[in-house]
Amino acid sequence: MTGSAYVRVNQLGYAAGASKRAYLMASDAETAATFAVKSSGGSTVFSAPVGSDLGSWSKRYPHVYAVDFPSVTAAGTYSISVNGPIAASSPSFRIGSGADVYSKALANALAFYQVQRDGPDYVPSALRTASAHLHDRNAMTYLTPHTDSDGVFSGDLSPLGRRVDASGGWWDAGDYLKFVQTTGYTVAVLLAGVRDFPTQMGAGSAGSNFASEAKFGADWLLRMWDDSTRTLYYQVGIGSGNDKIEGDHDIWRLPQTDDAYGGTDPAFRYIRNRPVFRAGPPGARISPNLAGRNAAALAICFQVFKESAPAFADRCLLAAEHIFDLADASSGRLLTVIPFDFYPEQEWRDDLELGATELYLALASGGLPAGLPHTDASFYLRRAAHWARAYVKGPNDAVDTLNLYDVSGLAHYELHRAIGQAGNPSGLEVTPTALVADLKKQLDRAVAQASADPFGFGFPWNTWDTTSHGAGLSVMASEYDELTGTGTYAAYADRWLANILGANAWGSSLIVGDGTTFPHCTQHQVANIVGSPDGSPPVLAGAVVEGPNAETATGRLPGMRTCPPNRVDVFARFDSKALFRDNVQSYSTVEPAIDLTASSPLAFARQSAGLR
Helix, strand or coil, X not given: CCCCEEEECCCCEEECCCCCEEEEEECCCCCCCEEEEEECCCCEEEEEECCXXXXXXXXXXXXXXXXXXXXXXXXEEEEEEEECCCCEECCCEEEECHHHXXXXXXXXHHHHHHHCECECCCCCCCCXXXXXXXXXXXXXEECCCCECCCCCECCCCXXXXXXXXXXXXXXXXXXXXXXXXXXXHHHHHHHHHHHHCHHHHCCCXXXXXXXXXXXXXXXXXXXCEECCCCEEEEEECCCCCCCCCCCHHHCCCCHHXXXXXXXXXXXXXXXXXXXXXXXXXXXXXXXXXXXXXXXXXXXXXXXXXXXXXXXXXXXXXXXXXXXXXXXXXXXXXXXCCCCHHHCXXXXXXXXXXXXXXXXXXXXXXXXCCCCCCCCCHHHHHHHHHHHHHHHHHCCCCCCCXXXXXXXXXXXXXXXXXXXXXXXXXXXXXXXXXXXXXXXXXXXXXXXXXXXXXXXXXXXXXXXXXXXXXXXXXXXXXXXXXXXXXXXXXXXXXHHHHHHCECCCCCXXXXXXXXXXXXXXXXXXXXXXXXXXXXXXXXXXXXXXXXXXXXXCCCCCXXXXXCCCCCCCCCCHHHCCCCECCCCCCCHHHHCECHHHHHHHHHHHHHHHCCCC
């Protein structure tokens, strides 16, 4: 029979005790097909009939079959071969302990954040050879301009006459902008991993200790907050300029060129001297999403660094309380970045739940600095319960899952633990049972989505932030099972993570450097200009890209290297309603970002620790 078939696997591998599912995707029916799991030496260690037909992926590939091999547990490197009407074989993959399978991926994730470092304290590597944006150390602050949906503003910016040190921090994505919106979320998630998984993400790890890197992010959050005047600054740089001003997205270059870019040409003045935008006047109320997630990040900062860097930790906690006290819970349009359409967040109650919960945990840990507005931990526990209930009763309950736009998947887990730590006090507006039920509600929606997808993914493939949602769902499934002492969602935790690591229609891991096939042509200026276009070193290892989407983007800038060099779209034949294009022009599928990446090390840490 003529036709084509492919075996899709988790290209990192499978923990020995995990569920193990691969997928056979075929252009024609694979009637009576069998498969064999083979060792690296070629010996068959397991064989069985191919499983049930899970449904159609596309007109070209109307058949996707389950390939399950749970009994293969011996450590080693394996591959799968299919014997049937259309033969097929898989890439090689590992089976071993969770640490064996995921330790390199954790180290890669750390390396990604090190590449994203801005300012003087860069980490030298094949991709990074110089510091960048040193003028940020003495940056002028500005009022927020009115922009259109593309970020274009008319006229010029309005300076506030005050300079701040906005150096450091991470670039948000493949550009060089820096946002409190995404950094606050990223710091909170990474520090939660450092605190809860010290062997995988903290001092106990030789290759993936995120403590210093998360501290680097927290330090920038403190720079963007003037505690003496209670003033929040939320963005460094402009994305798009106008007919007289060039913005970050208008040019393609290495970051170290910016401080002198264009010489004295006034069109590039905001490239050379990047503007810092103020959220509001001193003492103004703060958009609740920013207030909640910043408070959370800085409160966990106190928990993690109170022993190793007490002065720094004290600054974090004081700022966290001051920021949380200024949260504007009167609803209305949220502030994220300019333009808002870059990050169109709608939910904020979850942010306040997470912020209050982490403040409770910080105060309950003792050793508090002087001058705190609140020292009674129960004050924040009550606030956390209030905002948890508001979320559960609110308009966006269970609409989304753990990612930048909805942190309830982490907040509920943290609050459940906090209530238990407090001795399950009465009178709170939410109970541990209600929190677990809401986690289940979100996960069950993902399970329902998975049942309609032949690859069992819990999030629509033709939607933004696909990869990030896969890692977030794996984290949530693991959290639920941990809190309930069950294995209700263990198989889903494994499969949803596998989906973004190669067990998908395209047969590509969606994290650079993780697996045998991964994006080579990310829309990332440093990776494009300095890195390799074919997957050989150096690559932007650990970077989570957008993933499949309903659209692929195009557009070139001078200096952008053509990638792929031969212009061949190797994934087009696997597209359906969802499209995946590994091309530097397609920011909608292969641009990486700090927020997209944040949940993946937490998912890997949980797998490594045996929490599935």
